[in-house]
Amino acid sequence: MQQHTETEENYLKAIYHLSNVTISSVNTSSIATSMSTTSASVTDMLKKLAEKELINYEKYKGVKITRKGEKVALNIIRKHRLWEVFLTKVLKFEWDEVHTMAEELEHVSSDELIKRLEAYLDFPKFDPHGDPIPDQSGKLELNDQMSLSSGETGAKYTITGVGEHSSAFLKHLAKYGLKPGITVSIAEIMEFDKSMLVKVNKEKFHLSLEVSKNILVKKYGAI
Amino acid sequence: MQQHTETEENYLKAIYHLSNVTISSVNTSSIATSMSTTSASVTDMLKKLAEKELINYEKYKGVKITRKGEKVALNIIRKHRLWEVFLTKVLKFEWDEVHTMAEELEHVSSDELIKRLEAYLDFPKFDPHGDPIPDQSGKLELNDQMSLSSGETGAKYTITGVGEHSSAFLKHLAKYGLKPGITVSIAEIMEFDKSMLVKVNKEKFHLSLEVSKNILVKKYGAI
DNA sequence: ATATTATTTTAGACAAATCTAAAAATAAAA
DNA sequence: TTTTATTTTTAGATTTGTCTAAAATAATAT
Numbered sequence: 360m361q362q363h364t365e366t367e368e369n370y371l372k373a374i375y376h377l378s379n380v381t382i383s384s385v386n387t388s389s390i391a392t393s394m395s396t397t398s399a400s401v402t403d404m405l406k407k408l409a410e411k412e413l414i415n416y417e418k419y420k421g422v423k424i425t426r427k428g429e430k431v432a433l434n435i436i437r438k439h440r441l442w443e444v445f446l447t448k449v450l451k452f453e454w455d456e457v458h459t460m461a462e463e464l465e466h467v468s469s470d471e472l473i474k475r476l477e478a479y480l481d482f483p484k485f486d487p488h489g490d491p492i493p494d495q496s497g498k499l500e501l502n503d504q505m506s507l508s509s510g511e512t513g514a515k516y517t518i519t520g521v522g523e524h525s526s527a528f529l530k531h532l533a534k535y536g537l538k539p540g541i542t543v544s545i546a547e548i549m550e551f552d553k554s555m556l557v558k559v560n561k562e563k564f565h566l567s568l569e570v571s572k573n574i575l576v577k578k579y580g581a582i
Numbered sequence: 583m584q585q586h587t588e589t590e591e592n593y594l595k596a597i598y599h600l601s602n603v604t605i606s607s608v609n610t611s612s613i614a615t616s617m618s619t620t621s622a623s624v625t626d627m628l629k630k631l632a633e634k635e636l637i638n639y640e641k642y643k644g645v646k647i648t649r650k651g652e653k654v655a656l657n658i659i660r661k662h663r664l665w666e667v668f669l670t671k672v673l674k675f676e677w678d679e680v681h682t683m684a685e686e687l688e689h690v691s692s693d694e695l696i697k698r699l700e701a702y703l704d705f706p707k708f709d710p711h712g713d714p715i716p717d718q719s720g721k722l723e724l725n726d727q728m729s730l731s732s733g734e735t736g737a738k739y740t741i742t743g744v745g746e747h748s749s750a751f752l753k754h755l756a757k758y759g760l761k762p763g764i765t766v767s768i769a770e771i772m773e774f775d776k777s778m779l780v781k782v783n784k785e786k787f788h789l790s791l792e793v794s795k796n797i798l799v800k801k802y803g804a805i
Numbered sequence: 806a807t808a809t810t811a812t813t814t815t816a817g818a819c820a821a822a823t824c825t826a827a828a829a830a831t832a833a834a835a
Numbered sequence: 836t837t838t839t840a841t842t843t844t845t846a847g848a849t850t851t852g853t854c855t856a857a858a859a860t861a862a863t864a865t
Contacts, residue, residue, distance in 0.1 A: 366852065387813060400853055402814055407851095419813060419860055450698040463690035472683055475673040589822065610843060623823055625844055630821095642830060642843060 363411075365466045368435050370394065370404050371413060374424050375432035384421035433497040438473050439465040440486035440493075445476060447487045454487035454538055455529035470495075488529075489520020489539040489575060507543070507566075507574040508553065515544040515579035522573040532574070535564050542579055586634075588689045591658050593617065593627050594636060597647050598655035607644035656720040661696050662688040663709035663716075668699060670710045677710035677761055678752035693718075711752075712743020712762040712798060730766070731776065731794040738767040738802035745796040755797070758787050765802055 363371075373393045377385045387405070391398045409416035413428030424432065442464040446457040468476070474495065477483075484500050485491055491499040504519045518541045521528070532538060536559065546563060547556040553568040566574075586594075596616045600608045610628070614621045632639035636651035647655065665687040669680040691699075697718065700706075707723050708714055714722040727742045741764045744751070755761060759782065769786060770779040776791040789797075 364851080388811095396852095397854065398813060399815085399855080403852075446695075450695065450702060452698070460692060460695055464687075467686035467690055469683060472669075472673065475675070479673060587821080611841095619822095620824065621843060622825080622845080626822075 363413075363431060366404070367408060367411075367413075368431065368466060370401075370408060371424070371428050371432045372435050374408075374414060374422060375429060375436070378424055384423050386421045390422070430497050433493040433499070434470070435465050437493040437495075437497075438468050440490060441473055441476055441480065441483070442468070443486045443488070444480050444483045444492075448480065448483075453533065455526060455533050457487065458524065458526065458529075485520075485539070487539065488524060489518070502575075504575040504577055506572055507545075507557075507576045508555075508568055508571040510545050510555075510571075510576065512545050512548050515542060516576035517542045517579050517581075518574060519577050520575040522575055528570075528573060531570070535559070537564075537574065543576075544579075586636075586654060589627070590631060590634075590636075591654065591689060593624075593631060594647070594651050594655045595658050597631075597637060597645060598652060598659070601647055607646050609644045613645070653720050656716045656722070657693070658688050660716040660718075660720075661691050663713060664696055664699055664703065664706070665691070666709045666711070667703050667706045667715075671703065671706075676756065678749060678756050680710065681747065681749065681752075708743070708762070710762065711747060712741070725798075727798040727800055729795050730768075730780075730789075730797040730799045731778075731791055733768050733778075733794075733799065735768050735771050738765060739799035740765045740802050740804075741797060742800050743798040745798055751793075751796060754793070758782070760787075760797065766799075767802075 370390070373390055374385055377389055377393060381389070387398045387401050390405075391401045394401070405414065405416045405422060408414045408428065412425055413431060415423045415425055439461045442461040443454075443457045446452045446460055447454055452460075477492075483492060485502065489502065489504070491502055493499040502519055506522065507516060507518075510516055518537060518539050520539055521532070537543070541559060543557045543559050545555055546558050549555065553571075555566050555568075555571055557564055557566055557571075593613070596613055597608055600612055600616060604612070610621045610624050613628075614624045617624070628637065628639045628645060631637045631651065635648055636654060638646045638648055662684045665684040666677075666680045669675045669683055670677055675683075700715075706715060708725065712725065712727070714725055716722040725742060729745065730739060730741075733739055741760060741762050743762055744755070760766070764782060766780045766782050768778055769781050772778065776794075778789050778791075778794055780787050780789055780794075
């Protein structure tokens, strides 16, 4: 069952994620960027993945992940997110420091281990960043969230996730105490640069558009 | 800090274990056997480990682990055993099925993760097989246990560990419900083959010398 | 449409860990 | 002390994933 190398799994995960933010097919250089490697290396790997029917690949025409490849990717993502819940909920790590550890743990854990871990954690539906956790068959609950940047002045929102997972961004949010579960209200939206003033328990923060764009929310009370 | 490959770590672990059951230096072929590989591969790796000063190696003369190498080995063993406790105590796996999973987890977990896991598990001193868990500095509590095979007729003993960790042996013991913590009394020792009849809560089992030799115990009440 | 630029692929090399087969060194036996 | 047997090491190949530099293809601009 577990017939893929760690590297193959990482490529599949990257391709899966890129597929969700790409209109047509995923191209070589975007994979190279997200994997911090060269296009030449990516091309080599694409051949291997296509050989295993995990992706559909045509020379010079980019890549589409197959049903089979998607299942593998979702299984890795499932493991990653469950480990993130374990690290924050059980071992009390901060939500902005668990990504790298989960990145390693996701590859070593057997399906059976993960099944038990999931039960032990009481079947969480979302990870600490608000991303949905696929079930054993790969199904995941869609979280119909909006970007804080499209909110209205005076309205109240509860943070449900983030649109950017870099450590730098997460640490930036952590400084303001912003994370999933926290409720904010928009006090003012600046006309000239669309930056906003938000209120969190009496404290006010100024968020640039770049930041508010990547904060995902639901209307307060809509959860 | 974590500058060694997984393979190097596995070799060090094997050499460390072999050192504890070997009078003089560890030879190439015993390492090859315990790693299920060839002597040629072992020789290659020994050069690499010697280069890093993790072992002392002289051509044709075998190997001695250095202080530095021992620290690395003990750190891996620490991780392995703490994960075994987690898998049995928290995820409710059986003691005879956790070895392989721990073998993978031991390499991915950072020292910080393990420190937190250890605290969460309430600083266990022994793993599910009765083997001592090294602390952060590599110190481990010596368990002064004896082999059940050297016990006396009529005496009562509590199982504290095993001298053999193969899955086959552990599953064999599991069939009789024998594991660390269980108390047995020796009903009879057969003269001709040193096999023994032991009593566990009113049930009697016949154990061959091969088996009783690898069951480690303490006198009942001496814990 | 042709020239220029950007992207993608191939070719050839490299490092890690492994293997088989042959050579060298050590240990055991005659 | 030779001879024989065993163990260990070297030599040369293989696999996986990577790289650089060059060639091929596609996209853009004039």
